[in-house]
Amino acid sequence: MKITKLAQGISLKRSLEGGNEDQLAVVRQVLADVKSQGDAALRAYTEKWDGYAPKHLRVTQEEIQEAINAFDDQLYQDLTEAANNIRLYHEQQQRSGYRVELGDGSWLGQRITALDAVGLYVPGGTAAYPSSVLMNVIPAQVAGVSRIVIASPAGRDGKLPAGVLAAAHILGIDEIYKVGGAQAIAALAYGTETIAPVDKITGPGNIFVALAKREVFGEVAIDMIAGPSEIAILADDTAYPDEIAADLLSQAEHDPLSCAVLVTTSEQLATKVAEQVEQQLMTLPRREVAQASIENFGAIYIAETLTEAVAAINSLAPEHLEIITENAEQVAQQIRHAGGIFIGRYSSEPVGDYFAGTNHVLPTNSTARFASGLNVDDFVKKSSIVYYSEETWANNAPKIARLARMEGLEGHARAVESRGWEKE
Structure with a gap:
């Protein structure tokens, strides 16, 4: 693993391209086919x-019951407990609307x-992600979404992983479709x-x-x-090299394009972590992926300093x-x-x-500079409400009309001025 002195003003952001023209052309064809042909296109692309x-x-x-019957009882309990933890956390994000009284009944x-x-x-397909079911469904349920649908590609045996169906069952979700890829996105967007x-x-x-x-x-x-x-891991000489290396590899094993970075004030820790990464790679089942x-x-x-290290982390804005x-x-x-921020030795990333x-x-x-993780707010929308009494209207109509005319919108000005006297 490369060890480098942190240069002043360094940017740790990766430059990754999101697909090429050939891939985009395939996606656009799939979307068009599903939109025009519906289920027939879904079946054709699935095959x-x-x-x-x-x-x-x-x-x-x-099929759901068959999966539940075959699923390990202890894992089912673990998923249930995880679901309860996720629900408790997201329930703290709930909020209601508000009303501001302006006087005169407005x-x-x-x-x-x-x-x-x-x-x-x-x-x-070849992998199972029950945790994705929990993380996406629960905030939607907490928000009050009435219809939640799951789409996921099945294996060549035509079955979804038992873990995915078990997680859905724990959450009470039974509208589940065996459709994957761009065609699944098309079906969810356009309907079939x-x-x-x-x-x-x-x-x-x-x-x-x-x-x-x-x-x-x-x-x-x-x-x-x-x-x-x-x-990204920010560590000093109080950290244990083998634990830091294990945490770096926990994300490296996801994808050859995954990013694993340590920023440290300790040269000794840096050297030992690099050694540990090489050692632990030797026995990691997904070695080829993680090594890439x-x-x-x-x-x-x-x-050189913790301040410099913090500045580098803020520049990276890591996931x-x-x-x-x-x-x-x-x-x-x-x-x-x-x-997501994980504080201390016992809060390794897989805990979250x-x-x-x-x-x-x-x-x-680096989109954490302006974006947030999935939360309850992602499953609600907000409507603004205005109620003006006659008195409040009368006090403000001339101001509103002047602002409208300033922008050259006479119709707006007349609309607000058209009120306030008895109609014949």
Whole structure:
């Protein structure tokens, strides 16, 4: 793992391209086909890319029950406890609208309303991501969304992973479709004979899913265009090298494009972590993936001071940030830009990925400078409300008319002036 002195003003942001023209052309064709052909296109693309011809697109109750019966009891309990933790955390994000009294009976307000329907995309096929089900569904449920749909690609046997169905069952979700890729995004956005359209699509996926979400934005809302996973660790000589190395590899094993960075004030720690990364890679099941990530997007930076190290972290604005230093909570107060912050030795990033209760759908590639992780607010919309009494109108109509005419909008001025006297 490369060790470098942290140069003043260095930017740690990666430069990653989001798909190419050929991929975009494929996505646009899929979207057009699903929009015009509906279920027929879904079945054709599922057979072409996922390797099976679905007899039915929606998962049956029998399939759900079969998965529950085959699922490990202890894992089911663990998922249930994780779901409870996630729900407790997100319930703190609930808020109601407000009303401001202006006098004379006039008032202004804001009404917060849950979306009617959202679609969750869960990556599938050879992998299972029950945690994605929990992280996307629960804030939507807390927000009050009445219809929550899951779309996920099945394996060549035509089945979804038991863990995904178990997580959905724990949350009471049974509208689940065995459809993946860009075609799933199209179905959720436009609707088909079987799948009714939704108002918002959330959840991670491959480059074709990401491009499809970008293309349908405007027809529906989306959560974000998420890139490969990232971790940055801010550590000093109080940290343990083997633990830091393990945490770096926990994200490197996601994807060859994943980013794993250590920023430290300790040259000794830097050297030992680099050694530990090489040692631990030898026995990591996903060694090839993690090694590509470390070689391409992994780095250790040595800072002269903690202040310099904090500035580098804020420049990176990482998806995940671990702070393992003396007085870590105080150091955390200086962090302005990070998707999720994990403080102290025992708060390693996977704690948040699976169990603590915070959401693991977080902004990547420095977008934490302006974006937030998935939360209850992502599943509501806000309507402004105005109620003017006659007296308040009379006091303000001349001001409003003058402002309208200043902008050359005579119709606006006349609209406000047209009121206030008895009509014949």
